[in-house]
Amino acid sequence: METFVLILDLIGTFAFALSGATLGVRxxxxxxxxxxxxxxxALAGGMTRDVLIGATxxxxxSDWRYPATTLVAGVVTFFWAPLIERLQFPVxxxxAMGLALFAVAGTEKALSFGIAPPMAAALGMLAGIGGGIARDVLVARVPLVLQAELYAIAALAGAAVVAIGHWxxxxxxxxALAGAGLCFGLRxxxxxxxxHLPVALQGNSDDPPAPDGPPR
Known part of the structure; x- marks a missing residue:
């Protein structure tokens, strides 16, 4: 199971790193x-999770494979961005891929440290959304988790499947596969x-749409 969580973590790291690098190129x-x-x-969410469960x-x-994965994803995106941009809505x-994988892997790791299933699901959600928040804040964009369609809810749903299965x-x-599939599918x-969840009625309706995603 430890090897399986590591594989999920590395795949999720690569997916999130691609999303961050693609936004940086844009x-x-x-x-x-x-x-x-x-x-x-790629790593902000997982680092927050590890600190909270005491995995220090x-x-x-501490594992060179994680920063190396982000480095590879960043270099590939920087030099071959046009190829990645051919995918529909790449960022x-x-x-969404990183969100699903991190939510599942984060929950599994929290459970392995003896965290109760409800809180393990919450930590899995945090691991999934933390990287996206850090990425958006660094480019002065309102984080997707605060405005996007079923972002944190999708992560929590996938994490809950893993936690309930453990219980x-x-x-x-x-x-884990069902949880990742549910999260990715919902997103x-x-x-x-x-x-999306209900949004506040007050605000400036003339604000321009976010430039880094499809029109909503």
Missing amino acids: RRLDIFGVLVLSFAA PVVAI RLFD LALPPLPC VMAMHFGW
Whole structure:
């Protein structure tokens, strides 16, 4: 199970790093800025999770594979951005992949440290949304978790599947796959159909749409 969580973590790290680097390229940052954004997007959530469950030193800085993964994703995106941009809505697609994988891996790791299933699901959600928050704050953009369609809710739903499966003593692998699939599916469907939580009625309706995603 430890190896499985590591694999999920690394895949999620790469997906989130691609989303951060792609946003950095869109904002015309230099290569250092792109790499910083890639690192922050990929590892901020996992680092927060590890600190809260007492897994120190955090794996993002104690295991070379994590920063190396973000470095590879950042360099690939910086030099081959046009290829990545051919994907439909690349930033949000990679973000959805990272969200799903980190929510599941974060929950599994919290459970392995003896955290109760409800709080493990909450930590899984935090691991999923933390990187996106750090990425958006660094480019002075309102974080997607505060405005996007079913972002944190999708992460919590996927994490809850893993936590409930653990509570019912079900096999962890099918639960992890089901949780990741649910989170990713909810996020993609929400982007496609515009599903979102109720928003405040007051505000300036003339604000321009976010430049880094599809129109909503």
